[in-house]
Amino acid sequence: MNGANIKQFYLNSIDEEKAKLIPLKKQIFIIATLRLLTLTLGIVICYLTWNNTLLTIAIALFFFFIFILLLNYYGKLIFKKKYSLTLIEISEDELKGLNYDFSAFDGAPEKIQAEHSYSFDLDLFGDRSFFQSINRTVTFSGKDYLARCILFPQKDREVILGYQKAIQELAKKLKYITHFRIMGKITQKEIHNSSKLTETYSHKNLLYKNKFWAILTYIVPLSYIVLLILFLTGLISAIYFIPLWLVTFTISSFSIKPINSILDIFDKKTDILTTYSQLLQIIEDEKFHSTLLTSNQDLTHSQIKASLAIKKLERYCSNLNMGLSYPVILFFNPVLFWNVNYAIKVEKWLEKYQNEIPKWMESTAHMDALCSLSIFAFNHPEYIYPTIITEHFTFTGKNLGHPLIPENTCVKNNVSIDKDSYFLVITGANMAGKSTYLRTIGINHVLACMGAPVCASSLEFYPGNLFTNLRTTDSLADNESYFFSELKRLKMIIDRLQSGERLFIILDEILKGTNSEDKQKGSLALMKQLISLQGNGIIATHDLVLGSLENEYPENVKNYCFEADITENRLTFTYKIREGIAQNMNATFLMKQMGITGL
Incomplete structure (x- = not known):
């Protein structure tokens, strides 16, 4: 493929995605309209059948179910639209790059070092720099990794050969590379230094391994079950639930401070891990042949795939946040010790995976940097490997x-x-x-x-x-x-x-x-x-x-x-x-x- 064909490739990608967007926008409008009609129709019919309680409940549940299905489908369509728009943006940026306009890419001016052995003299960083011309990274850690590749190049022959083979392999997987970049752009919440991110998860246990809270997570729900059985068998009155609830609610309140401390650790950072989760799954699911790519892929595996482990953490944190909202804080917390349970799960997750997180970040950063170098190779098919x-x-x-x-x-x-x-x-x-x-x-x-x-x-x-x-x-x-x-x-x-x-x-x-x-x-x-x-x-x-x-x-x-x-x-x-x-x-x-x- 020569330079003219490379430009035509990106032009074709833009045309294809624009063609997809036309029916997609129509579908989004139709589904949005159906959601509104479903909600309106459900309210009207429930109003008309209000005197028949069971029928009203059944109708409400039916329309609620339809509404949720339409909502999920609407979300998928919106994602497809974002995906197509991002692919168009990427292709347009590449066309500019082929015309030596690299303004769409980050030149990392903060990496300029006058005292470095060669980077300042060779204009490696900053506007209209070499780094800006090759940088296609979608994570902070990937950008940092690519900069390190430039500032501290390899000297070992076998390592360099390994990079050559990895770049050659990835350059033939442009669809894969583009998917990686798109997912990074779509899911990225904020630029964040991964080294600081990993330090965040060095956390001292507040509730996990505390026998008092561990015992209560079993005793409290069991107490309610026993009381419920006694009530159903007619041995006691329902009024006994009130003092039990008051006691357990008071005890659960003492856990709010350590739970808030745990939540502070994850403030906005779980969203960042979500970005890495998506990218790690892309790394995990692909079949590679070069040693460098397969060894990088191995970093994402421990006892469980990194992407699955992060999804577990996302679920735990979501439920933990839910434990501080109404009505969960009034019912689930005192009855099931919901917040304590999930706080313990989060801390157990940290103990199990905190040493793996740097490896996951490194794997993602490595792939991110390699994708940039592979796009450079794809865009310059006339260049040779020395x-x-x-x-x-x-x-x-x-x-x-x-x-x-x-x-x-x-x-x-x-x-x-x-x-x-x-x-x-x-x-x-x-x-x-x-x-x-x-x-x-x-x-x-x-x-x-x-x-x-x-x-x-x-x-x-x-x-x-x-x-x-x-x-x-x-x-x-x-x-x-x-x-x-x-x-x-x-x-x-x-x-x-x-x-x-x-x-x-x-x-x-x-x-x-x-x-x-x-x-x-x-x-x-x-x-x-x-x-x-x-x-x-x-x-x-x-x-x-x-x-x-x-x-x-x-x-x-x-x-x-x-x-x-x-x-x-x-x-x-x-x-x-x-x-x-x-x-x-x-x-x-x-x-x-x-x-x-x-x-």
């Missing part, structure tokens, strides 16, 4: 492009680093494409380590630790100059190399914050140190003197350039990388063209 090399450092590929640059304007380039302690030195004019090239390499390295497909026709890579320095800034808050901030970042690289880390280093214009002479000396010294420490990477610079390193270190340095061509007083760029050192610089030319200098 080959992982672990014997030595490698980053060798053909026709690499940046996934955020539209296909019709994206100029693709090759890269070749096929041994340890090896650097590409890239010289070139302003605006010729050096920075875009560096970010293209960086973003594809991140994708490769995540197990996702990359924008290239071929790629072999070593899953090392990426470290970039493309956008150093000064810090007024920390009283740091631009130059000192850059030095700190370069020091981090040296320290990590000296500790034995295998780094993939991408630097743009070393020592920008100092004068030309210092810059040249410092840049040459730094490059020699990086080579001696077995570093690997790409250095972009305006300093042509760095090109001399290829003569001094022919086994460790290779020169490439991006040229600016000046023909008939016109400046043009090919944005294609070439071997050798740049010959044309364009700063003076541009200044003259803009009238800034009289040269």
Whole structure:
């Protein structure tokens, strides 16, 4: 399936759902009308038969039964309508995304970290970011998991292969992925941090294992049964129910405080678990083949399926809330100790499953993140899954492009680093494409380590630790100059190399914050140190003197350039990388063209 077919797929989905909505809206109107007629007709007939009590009760029950059936059917139709509308919304958002408008998706600006090894330099988070372009998560924990995949990519070959297989499998299950996303959007009550959610359920027992309340839950109902038998056999008067009720009502009132404490724990959080319950059931019911997906599915199983366990909790909490309403609080509580019973059930559930909840959240988050990566793969069928090399450092590929640059304007380039302690030195004019090239390499390295497909026709890579320095800034808050901030970042690289880390280093214009002479000396010294420490990477610079390193270190340095061509007083760029050192610089030319200098 190519790009045009992908767009047509989403257009067809929109047309199909819009066609479904036409008869669906008519059905909803008809059922709503029938509900009103049923209610009205039931009231009228009951009024006419009011003198015949039994007949009135029978008619009332009949119409009530019909009304409930219509109400349930109405609810199902409303759900179908929401489902279709959400599917249309998702398809429209994907069409926008295919046109490089990612505004419908969350770019997670809160994840921007200037001190991170590469995320700030590569524009991974925020508006119009890489994360925004791939993020399709429907839960907070899923978004967080996807962000962690980007910030802390995998380095183990087998793990990356596992992600590749999982993404490939899910990319063929677009109907399944879409269903997961729709259910997440429909049932989602609020965004909630799952780590805090799991902490919520670390609860100390208030009623469970308390012998006093445990005994009363048996003794009180039994007392009423005994009294009822004695009353029916004529041994006692019904008046004895009054003192028993007063005593049991008073005792049950003492449980209100701990019960409210239990309810406070679940305030709105059971609704969130309902969202996870729906998504967990989708995970549980699907048949997977890849090891990563099946092992993730295993997290949802303990003594009982996670979705079923959560539904039990929902039922317990619903009944517990009911115990504080009328008439339950006046009858069921003192007679059956309703609220105490269900409070104990909730606490027993917590004791049994509180250690499982983090696993369920993790499974859902994992699947949520994998769905995002699989949609990315589905939307880019021309992307390829790279080959992982672990014997030595490698980053060798053909026709690499940046996934955020539209296909019709994206100029693709090759890269070749096929041994340890090896650097590409890239010289070139302003605006010729050096920075875009560096970010293209960086973003594809991140994708490769995540197990996702990359924008290239071929790629072999070593899953090392990426470290970039493309956008150093000064810090007024920390009283740091631009130059000192850059030095700190370069020091981090040296320290990590000296500790034995295998780094993939991408630097743009070393020592920008100092004068030309210092810059040249410092840049040459730094490059020699990086080579001696077995570093690997790409250095972009305006300093042509760095090109001399290829003569001094022919086994460790290779020169490439991006040229600016000046023909008939016109400046043009090919944005294609070439071997050798740049010959044309364009700063003076541009200044003259803009009238800034009289040269």
